[in-house]
Amino acid sequence: xxxxxxxxxxxxxxxxxxxxxxxxxxxxxxxxxxxxxxxxxxxxxxxxxxxxxxxxxxxxxxxxxxxxxxxxxxxxxxxxxxxxxxxxxxxxxxxxxxxxxxxxxxxxxxxxxxxxxxxxxxxxxxxxxxxxxxxxxxxxxxxxxxxxxxxxxxxxxxxxxxxxxxxxxxxxxxxxxxxxxxxxxxxxxxxxxxxxxxxxxxxxxxxxxxxxxxxxxxxxxxxxxxxxxxxxxxxxxxxxxxxxxxxxxxxxxxxxxxxxxxxxxxxxxxxxxxxxxxxxxxxxxxxxxxxxxxxxxxxxxxxxxxxxx
Numbered sequence: 079x080x081x082x083x084x085x086x087x088x089x090x091x092x093x094x095x096x097x098x099x100x101x102x103x104x105x106x107x108x109x110x111x112x113x114x115x116x117x118x119x120x121x122x123x124x125x126x127x128x129x130x131x132x133x134x135x136x137x138x139x140x141x142x143x144x145x146x147x148x149x150x151x152x153x154x155x156x157x158x159x160x161x162x163x164x165x166x167x168x169x170x171x172x173x174x175x176x177x178x179x180x181x182x183x184x185x186x187x188x189x190x191x192x193x194x195x196x197x198x199x200x201x202x203x204x205x206x207x208x209x210x211x212x213x214x215x216x217x218x219x220x221x222x223x224x225x226x227x228x229x230x231x232x233x234x235x236x237x238x239x240x241x242x243x244x245x246x247x248x249x250x251x252x253x254x255x256x257x258x259x260x261x262x263x264x265x266x267x268x269x270x271x272x273x274x275x276x277x278x279x280x281x282x283x284x285x286x287x288x289x290x291x292x293x294x295x296x297x298x299x300x301x302x303x304x305x306x307x308x309x310x311x312x313x314x315x316x317x318x319x320x321x322x323x324x325x326x327x328x329x330x331x332x333x334x335x336x337x338x339x340x341x342x343x344x345x346x347x348x349x350x351x352x353x354x355x356x357x358x359x360x361x362x363x364x365x366x367x368x369x370x371x372x373x374x375x376x377x378x379x380x381x382x383x384x385x386x387x
Contacts, residue, residue, distance in 0.1 A: 081353040082325070082329055082333075082353060082354055083325070083353075084111055084321075084325075084328070087111060087114075087115045087328065087332060088115065088332055088334075089115065089116050090112060090115040090116040090117035090332070091116035091117075092116075093116070093117045093118070093174040093175065094117065094118040094119075094120070094168075094169045094170075094172065094173055094174050094175070095109075095112045095117045095118070095119050095120065095173075095174060095175035095176075095177065095331075096119075096120045096122055096148075096165055096169075096173060096175070096176050096177065096212075097109040097112065097119065097120070097121060097122065097177040097179055098122045098123075098150060098152065098177065098178055098179050098180040098205065098208070099122070099123065099124075099179045099180025099181065100119075100121035100122060100123055100129075100132055100179070101121065101123040101124075101125060101128040101129050101131070101132040102128065102132070103323075104179060104227070104286050104323045104324045104327065105121075105177075105179040105180060106132055106135070106136075107321050107323075107324035108177055108179060108324045108327050108328060108331075109121050109132070109136055109145070110135075110136050110139055110140060111324065111328055112175070112328075112331075113136050113140040113143040113144075113145050114139070114140045114143065115332075116143075117174075117175070118144040118145075118146070118169075119136070119143065119144070119145050119146070120145075120146045120147070120148055120165060120168055120169070121133055121136070121145065121146070121147050121148070122148045122149075122150040122161060122165070122180075123147065123148075123149065123150060124149070124150060124151045124152070124153075124180070126149060129147050129149070130147065132147075133145060133146075133147045146168050148161050148164045148165055148168065149161060149164075150180075150208070151191075152180055152199075152200045152201075152204025152205065152208070153190040153191060153194075153196060153199055153200045153204060154190065154191035154192070155190075155191070155192050155203075155204075155207055155380060155381070156191070157191075158204055158207045158208050158211065159207070159211060161208070162208060162211030162212055163211075165212060165215075166212075166214075166215060169215055171215060171218065172215055172218045172219040173212055173215035173216055173218075173222060174219065174220075174222050174223070175222065175223050175224075175225070175331055176208075176209060176212060176216070176222075176223070176224045176225070177225045177227070177327060177331060178205040178208070178209065178224065178225065178226040178227060178261070179227045179327065180200070180204075180205075181200065181201045181227065181257075182196060182197055182200050182201065183197070183254050184250045184251055184254050185197055185250060185253075186250065187244060187248045187250075190203075190204075193243070194242075194243060194379070195242070195243055195244040195248070195253060197250075197253045197254050197256075197257045198242055198244075198253060198256060198257045198260065200257075201254075201257035201258065201260070201261065202257050202260035202261060202264065202376065203376060203379060203380055205226060205261070205264070206264055206376045206377075206380060206382070207380040207382055209224055209264075209268070210377075210380070210382040210383075210386050211382075213386055213387055216277070216279050217272075217277050217278040217279045220278060221278045221279070221280060222278065222279050222280070223279070223280045223281075223282060223330075223331055223336075224265075224268060224279065224280070224281045224282070225282050225283065225284060225327055225330045225331050226261045226262075226264060226265050226281075226282075226283050226284075227261070227283070227284055227285065227286070227327060228258045228259075228261040228262050228265075228283050228284070228285050228341070229254075229255075229258040229261075229285050229286075230285055230287065230343075231251070231254055231255040231258050232255060232258040232259040232261070232262055232285075232359075232360060232363055233255075233360045234251075234252075234255045235252070235255030235256045235257075235258055235259030235260075235360075235362065236255075236256065236259065236362060237256060237259060237260065237263070237362075237368055237372055238256065239371070239372075239375065242375070242379075259360070259362060259363055260372060260376075261283060262283050262341065262359060262363040263363060263365070263368060263369040263372050263373075264369070264372070264373070264376070265281045265282065265283040265339065265341075266281075266339055266363070266364070266366065266369045267366070267369040267370060267372070267373045268281035268387070269281040269338040269339040270339075270366065270369070271373075271387045272338070272387060273338065275387055277387060279338075279387075280336060280337075280338045281338055281339060282330040282331075282336055282338065282339070282340050282341070282342070283330070283340075283341045283342070284326035284327045284329070284330045284341065284342045284343060284354075284357075285326060285341075285342075285343040285357060286322075286323030286324065286326060286327070286343070286344070287322075287323060287326075287343055287344040322344065323344070325344065325353070325354045326342040326343050326344055326354040326357070328354075329342050329354035329355075330342045330354075340356065341356065341357045341358075341359050341363075342354050342355065342356060342357055343355070343356075343357030345357075
């Protein structure tokens with residue numbers, strides 16, 4: 079059986095893509111491959127300096143590509159709204175692919191600019207709001223895709239509607255797992271609503287497996303445990319590179335036979351480590367009652383219309 083690689087990427091000339099968190103790790107690889115494949119690629123990054131360096135890196139590696147930079151802080155809803163406005167101008171009113179990739183993991187208890195628990199607020203609510211703001215651009219030029227990056231950790235997650243703000247206690251790993259479960263429930267409900275409305279939008283999800291990125295270092299650094307951040311860097315020798323971790327995202331973004339609501343991850347295929355294919359979702363990730371309730375609550379928290387699609 080053929081193992082899907084970057085060489086299987088289709089020609090994306092004439093399409094426009096947005097990748098959040100495109101300044102490093104899986105997001106940087108995703109943006110570069112999309113740009114090399116011909117897509118107008120918008121890097122949505124929180125840090126202006128790192129974003130600018132990432133933009134130049136993509137332009138060097140994919141000369142002649144149409145690559146652009148937009149500032150986006152998912153932990154600040156005003157920044158999300160502003161970024162969506164800039165993206166609308168950069169896309170000429172039509173968006174073919176939105177990759178909700180950016181995220182934080184296992185942080186000490188922190189708050190977003192709007193007072194949300196940082197992991198739920200960034201990983202889920204920020205992307206929920208961004209997708210809502212960009213809905214008018216999706217599906218206007220044919221079938222569009224929204225690919226949201228989840229995690230294997232979603233399997234231990236549960237949505238605690240009575241403690242989404244961590245006011246009744248906080249565990250960093252439970253909070254992370256909850257945010258990654260929310261990513262999958264968001265994907266399922268977005269697809270259900272798109273189907274019901276007859277909108278040409280495919281909502282899909284992916285996870286990178288265990289990949290060598292900077293994601294695991296932020297938590298220890300913020301908690302003042304530099305030794306833990308160094309240990310995390312050392313364990314990268316046992317994980318796959320970010321390039322392999324990006325494969326499931328790009329697979330979901332471009333696979334012609336992908337069905338809405340699908341979830342992809344790395345697997346062993348023909349002896350090739352990390353080759354993408356269907357991934358297993360937990361039963362909680364397939365609970366449509368919870369998905370609908372989470373959608374309504376997320377709309378309330380972010381001030382976006384629940385019936386936007």
